Amino acid sequence: MKAVVQRVTEARVDVAGETVRRTGPGLLVLVCAMQDDAEANAEALATRIAKLRIFRDGEGRMNRSVLDTGGSALVVSQFTLAADTSRGTRPGFSTAAPPETGERLYEHFAAHLAAQGVPVETGRFGADMQVHLVNDGPVTIPIER
Template sequence: MKAVVQRVTEARVEVDGTTMGRCGPGLMILVCAMQGDTEDNADTLAARIAKLRIFRDEDGRMNRSILDSGGAALVVSQFTLAADTSRGNRPGFSAAAPPEDGERLYERFAEALRGQGIAVETGRFGAEMAVHLVNDGPVTIPIER
């Protein structure tokens, strides 16, 4: 699985003008299941992100995790993280998991984060979504399984 993790002061995702999910201070996580990914990959990625030390401590250093900071997460599916641009100007997405696997693993990832004790909201898998966020820092980190 692939993810792009952004530390945010706030984030929300809308479908057809309706807010589907939101979070205050915490993480905006774009996630993509890849061909061959399993539930173990989703669980491992969630555990890694839950422990990722990108929040400021009392000295202003990135030394705290979302678990330490008490933040929330907004998780949005984004198959375009699987983009392959090595053969021209039009990206290919064949490395992404098929939609039925992608949705199952996306939901598993969100549940695994909840299982870590993090408040999680989500977008709608496969929908056209508008994502709004205020990146804090900015801090943006790509992570693979």
């Protein structure tokens, strides 16, 4: 699985002009299941993100996790993280998991992140979403698992 993790002061997802989910200080996690991924990949990625030390400590260093800060996460499916741009100018997405597998692993990832103790909100899988965020730092971390 692939993810882009952004430290945010706030984030929200709108669908058809309506805000469907939001989070306060914490993480915006864009996540993509790849063809050969399984539940173990989703669990490993969720565990790693829950413990990722990208929040400032008392000395201003990135030394705290979302668990340490009591933050929350907004998890949004984004199959375009699987983009292959090695040929031409139109990205290919053939390495992404099929939609039914992608949705199952996306939901499993979100559930496992919540099981780690992180309050989780999710976007709508497969919907045309508008994602709004205030990136804190900015801090943006790509992760593969």
